[in-house]
Amino acid sequence: MSDTHYSDVLRRDPRAERIARNRLHPLHTTASSGGQVAEIRGPSGLLRKNPHTLGFIGPNGIKRIDRLKGNAIATNSRRGTTNTQVTLLPLHQVAEAAFTLVVVPDMVGGRLTAHDKDVLGQAHQLARAIEADIGAKGAVMLVAFGVCKEENFDKAGVDRLLLLDSVEYQGYCPEQQMAALLQVEARFAPQYWLFPDSVHGGSDLGSRLAARLGIRPAVHVWQVNTDTTICRGAGGSTDITRATPRLLMLSQECANPIDESRHEVLPVVLKSTPIISLLLEDKGQVSVDPNAIPLAEAEFILSAGNGIKNWDQFHTAAQALGATEGASRVVVDDGYMPRFRQVGASGTWVTARVYLAVGISGAIQHMQGIGQCEKVITINTDAGCDMVKRADLSLIGDSEAVLQELLKLVKVFRQQSHQGQNNVKISEKTGVKKDTNEEAENAA
Amino acid sequence: MQPDSSTALDDKGLDLTELDLKIVSLISIGKHPTSGRARRAEQDGRAVELGMVLAEATGDKQNLTVIHAGDSQLEAQQAALRSYAGMGLGAVRVLQMRDSADAINPLSEYLYKHAPDIILTGVHAESGESSGMVPYLLGEALGWPVVPRIANIVSIKNGVAEILQALPRGQRRALAVRLPFIASVDNAAPAPRQSAFGPASRALMDQKVSQSDVDGVRNAWSELPARKRPKRLKVVKAKTGAARLKAATAKPQGAGGKVMKEQSAAEQAQAIFDLLLEEGVLR
Incomplete structure (x- = not known):
């Protein structure tokens, strides 16, 4: 009788408890599990968890379970020093x-x-x-x-x-x-x-x-x-x-x-460049009216937002750059652009390779619409807007002045390329082309 | 295509009256995507349309020959072939063979014998394997250049044709190719004109039985109605719950582009201009 009485007495081990509470103690893992294993393969092969051995007793006596497995986000890290760990992927080698x-x-x-x-x-x-x-x-x-x-x-x-x-x-x-x-x-x-x-x-x-x-x-x-x-x-x-x-x-x-x-x-490296007689001759890409291309498949879009004040300049810029015009919801609602030009969730989801957004701050609906664009350029007065975060090149300043300068550059570029180009494109007037052909015939 | 738009083409300079062009359009029996019925195939219809415009520009409609290589015994097949003729053709030439036969050999023999200047086809057939290999195999057999996915033929001068090729994103490329050549006609080409029932039923079906081997390779294949393709799942390879939560909720953060804040408008414009040039969108 007395034996059973003694075995029922709960004996505390203050040292083991202290170790179990202290996660940094070297013996913590063995002490906290109390010698029992938390996870056991059951007879059927299932993984069995013993919930009593999970976790540890916190300093105030409450049981704590750490489910982050040591991946807790450091909350008190200094701002601006985000540690971007670049993990090097394993190299696949074929000798x-x-x-x-x-x-x-x-x-x-x-x-x-x-x-x-x-x-x-x-x-x-x-x-x-x-x-x-x-x-x-x-x-x-x-x-x-x-x-x-x-x-x-x-x-x-x-x-x-x-x-x-x-x-x-x-x-x-x-x-x-x-x-x-x-x-x-x-x-x-x-x-x-x-x-x-x-x-x-x-x-x-x-x-x-x-x-x-x-x-x-x-x-x-x-x-x-x-x-x-x-x-x-x-x-x-x-x-x-x-x-x-x-x-x-x-x-x-x-x-x-x-x-x-x-x-x-x-x-x-190939040993030599094969020389063959070419039957197909590439005469280069023909300029097509960019606004005739559906917005969803246009390659280069110049998009206008609420920041645009000079609309004539915007249309001139689109024409000079050869870009398809797009618009944000605000300017479409205000009647500056037609509805089918709207880019975004309730408009068109565009796939342009280059998207030049002028005066668009980037509502989430608009950002969804340009999700597939490769290069985004933005001109905006607000450096903290969402569009600047998304863009590959952001210019903070007055859009009218930048577009003005851009128009000048494009004009010079067009003049240079026009001078350097001898063969006249098909899209231009056929009268000009006929003349050159006749000249060629005369020369022959 | 409306009749007046072909005259508009003439205005642009497609005047081939002094040329003796022989044009062949290859047609196949189409399949309606929903009902599965035999019909005039979309792209082949465009090939016939382009051939007709060219033939009309030469002044003689007889310069266009429309050829079908395959089976035409069933009534539905006849009706589909006649719907091409209803566009204003006098006759459709049929190289009659079994449905399982390979069409390349009889076609290339026929074309070699008759030696046309331009062969027009669709890009993909709407039935069978629809591999789009016919123009390439014919080009290989005849030794002619193949021009894929054309939108229009702009001019033919001194035996050189100037062609507009359809590119993705609504773009066009100009190509010059010496006659004779084979071209496949893209969906960007002018839509085929309406087919009229009366002329279609009056048209001559010029049948010619041709010998061809059975396509033995294809007999080993099994063909079933198309299964829906499984959608690609976005797999998050996170090891822990916290990382999974972060992947699901965090805004996609770009690597952070270049921000120009202090520079003058001229410098900023130069930066845009350089990027546009580098991307090749400024033409």
Whole structure:
């Protein structure tokens, strides 16, 4: 009887309690759990948690559970010193490539598009599958034509880079590009050719190469592995399941882009520039009326907000720059611009590459509308507005004065380019063009 | 397209009366996206329209030949082909073959024999594989240049055609190409004129049975109605609850662009100008 009485007595261990309270104590973890383990694999394989061992007793005797796992945001850190930790992603290295997958991106405006990055992601998925099969590492090679402004090839998953940016590859030159791709085919014999199935030229180049190599390509592909490919047929109304060919034209969002590794962008050089006789001659882009282009697909938008006072100047600037006009909700409501020019949540969601916002402070509805724009430039009097936070280039000052100066610069630029240009554009008056042609005939 | 807009084209200088142009438009049987019925295909209709405008500019409508390579035995197929003829064609030439046959060989043989100057096609067919490879394969077989996605043919002088190519975002590019060539016609080209029932039913269906191999590769494929593609999910790779909450609630913070505050208006304008030039939007 007396034995049981003694065993019922609650004995306190002040030292253990002190350690359990002190999270910084070296013995804290063992003491606080009381020798019991908080998480145990149960007999069925489920993870069992013992809630009694979770947490610790705070200084005032209340049990505390730290669910942040040491990631609590430091509240008393000094303002302005945000510690931006740049974690270096692991480097994916391919010393000796047993096989090569070639990706030919669109590179619209000299940068990888989201579509290009998806295709690169798909290339790596295929490469991993082949590596599992043959047990040797392969490389993903990117063949980029023309001007290149991309800086993050490593994060997009480029193991090898063939950059062809000499004069021959500028402008529209599918025949020249094809000749280079045939050299790549002869030298590397790629396991797969991957093209983005896009109107920016990927589909054109892919079709040309497929016709030349005699491969039956898979087009509008949206699901690939090394055995089977699913692609859309009959104008997108059917799914065709087929064996995976060597040349694929992939639709958007076919795979996730690379985001967890860096890649060594090793340069590859072709031995020589192929010289071929060109049947297609690029005469350059024709100027089209920018206001005839639908706002949603315009490339360059000059947008007006409440800060605009001189509307004549704004319209002149849009015309001089060759920009499509846009507007914020306020100026549309006030009747300065038509409703179909409104950018934002209740207007048009624009996809412009360059968006020049004049006198727009950036209501959240407007910011949603320009979410897909690549480069945003703003002229505003308020340096603290949301548009300035979003913009790549912000100019704080009077918009009228800046636009005035910009108009002067553009005028000088137009004069210079007009003088330097011998061939007259088609869009201009045909009378002028006829004269030049007659002169050419006379000379001949 | 209204009749007066073709005369407007003539005003712009498309006068080919002294030329002996032979134009071929390749047509296929379209498929209505909702009902699935056979119809005049959108892009092929545009190819016929462009061919008709060119033929009218040469002064002889007979310069345009419209060819269909494929099956035309069913009534629905006949009706679809006749709807092209209803645009004002006297006849439609049909290279009759089985539906499963490969159209490239008979087509390239026919075109090699008749040697036209311009071949116009659509970009993608509305049925079958719709790979858009026909112009490229014909170009490879005949050794002719291929011009993809054209919006218009501006002029033809000294055997060189000046072409407007349709680019994304409503842009146009001028190209010069020597005849003969193959072009695929984009949706940006002038819309096809209305098809009239009377002329359509009176038109001649000039059938010619041609031999072609069965497309054996395609027999191994399985074809099903299109499945809805899974939407891409935004995966937040946060390890803890706090980071997940932050990812879900935080405003997307840009890396912070360049802010010019003190500079004069001229310097600021120069900065904009340089950026516009670098991006290549100032043309």
